[in-house]
Amino acid sequence: MRKNIVAGNWKMNNSLQEGLTLAKDLQSALNGKTLNCEVVICPPFIHLAHIAGEVRTIGLGAQNCADKVSGAYTGEVSAAMVASTGAQYVILGHSERRAYYAETNDILKEKVLLALANELTPIFCIGEVLSEREAGIQNQVVESQICEGLFDLSAEDFGKIVLAYEPVWAIGTGKTASPEQAQEMHAFIRKTVAGKYGAQVADETSILYGGSCNAGNAKELFSNPDVDGGLIGGASLAVDKFMPIVEAF
Ligand code: PEP
Numbered sequence: 001m002r003k004n005i006v007a008g009n010w011k012m013n014n015s016l017q018e019g020l021t022l023a024k025d026l027q028s029a030l031n032g033k034t035l036n037c038e039v040v041i042c043p044p045f046i047h048l049a050h051i052a053g054e055v056r057t058i059g060l061g062a063q064n065c066a067d068k069v070s071g072a073y074t075g076e077v078s079a080a081m082v083a084s085t086g087a088q089y090v091i092l093g094h095s096e097r098r099a100y101y102a103e104t105n106d107i108l109k110e111k112v113l114l115a116l117a118n119e120l121t122p123i124f125c126i127g128e129v130l131s132e133r134e135a136g137i138q139n140q141v142v143e144s145q146i147c148e149g150l151f152d153l154s155a156e157d158f159g160k161i162v163l164a165y166e167p168v169w170a171i172g173t174g175k176t177a178s179p180e181q182a183q184e185m186h187a188f189i190r191k192t193v194a195g196k197y198g199a200q201v202a203d204e205t206s207i208l209y210g211g212s213c214n215a216g217n218a219k220e221l222f223s224n225p226d227v228d229g230g231l232i233g234g235a236s237l238a239v240d241k242f243m244p245i246v247e248a249f
Pocket of ligand 1: 231233235
């Protein structure tokens with residue numbers, strides 16, 4: 001059975017001390033709770049090693065990794081370095097990386113391979129911008145992101161990927177995809193995966209929704225059969241906002 005996952009993307013927020021406090025407070029809030037999902041947090045790189053020592057039942061992920069193995073790439077952080085902190089996940093292809101740092105599907109393909117080689121689970125983000133949805137080409141956009149970024153993988157390796165559908169027009173805007181829009185796209189994504197790798201791999205792939213998911217809409221979004229959790233930005237920065245999302249399953 002595929003996993004339900006609620007992952008917090010902290011983006012470029014919080015000092016190290018604030019991040020440590022947030023992680024500790026979240027761990028305390030989760031202690032003793034029986035959940036129907038795995039909880040993951042993705043702090044900035046410099047928090048990872050510190051937070052790894054504070055979390056027990058929370059998964060840990062980075063928000064990015066380099067597309068190179070190692071060497072003279074000033075400012076970059078490799079997948080091996082991320083893994084060495086104790087992290088198990090890495091977000092790849094977030095729309096902010098695609099838009100502001102020119103990350104193409106070709107670059108992302110390299111990052112995915114390096115993440116997998118270092119036993120990190122990629123949370124691979126896909127999603128259309130507003131003009132693409134208005135033009136009715138959201139399915140083609142998402143399909144090409146998946147094909148170009150991931151479909152060179154073997155079925156075994158694809159089975160290690162978590163997908164996150166994040167309509168760019170919903171990220172940080174307060175404008176959420178409706179439960180119907182989310183379900184329709186998630187079903188399309190699963191069908192696309194099934195077309196390449198077969199029904200079993202598709203059934204076992206966790207597909208998260210991201211984009212202004214909050215305490216008020218999480219339950220309805222997660223009740224869709226093809227929505228297996230959320231990638232949460234703003235609402236992951238406060239325990240009292242994140243916990244109701246985690247508990248929405
Ligand atoms: C995100 O950036 O992955 C995201 C979903 O952000 P927000 O929840 O703030 O829309």
